[in-house]
Amino acid sequence: MQNILSARGIEVPDTALLNKVIELVKDRCTLLTDFYEQSSYFFTTPQVIDLAAIQPKWNEAKTLFFQEVIRNYELSTLWEAHDLENNFKEIAAVNQLKPGEVMLPLRIMLVGGKFGPGVFDIAQIIGKDETIKRIENTLKQLSTVN
Secondary structure, eight states, X not given: OHHHHHHTTOOOOOHHHHHHHHHHHGGGOSSTTHXXXXXXXXXXXXXXXXXXXXXXXXXXXXXXXXXXXXXXXXXXSOOOHHHHHHHHHHHHHHTTOOHHHHHHHHHHHHHSSXXXXXXXXXXXXXXXXXXXXXXXXXXXXXXXXX
16 A cells, blocks of 8 residues: 555655554555545645535534634544534534534535545544645635635
8 A cells, every 4th residue: 555655655654543544444446556546635735625625514603613713623632533523523613513404515625525534533643734735725726715
């Protein structure tokens, strides 16, 4: 698997990380060549974000929600998938948003499209700084489009 990523210019410095990623995406890969598409976003920030999938239902309330998520995640000392999910859902409830309304945008912010394993597993693996950076980047792009 490391060879597939290396062939596309992605170096994986940590075998343990690669093994976690393989475990998460293996069921999504029919062919070995699917591995790059299903895993590259764990190692590099997606170059393209599917804004068209977010925009139709995007509004100011969701922008404010994600700004609050960023603040919450910046202050968080816990970075496990279940903690991230609980925080996310609590913030959604306080903002009177259904988790389903904001889960897809979060997925697209982190991976670039509508695919991948559990979104909070992805956030846990890519880490706090990268998760926040990707959310901020997408919010910036959405603000220039709307």
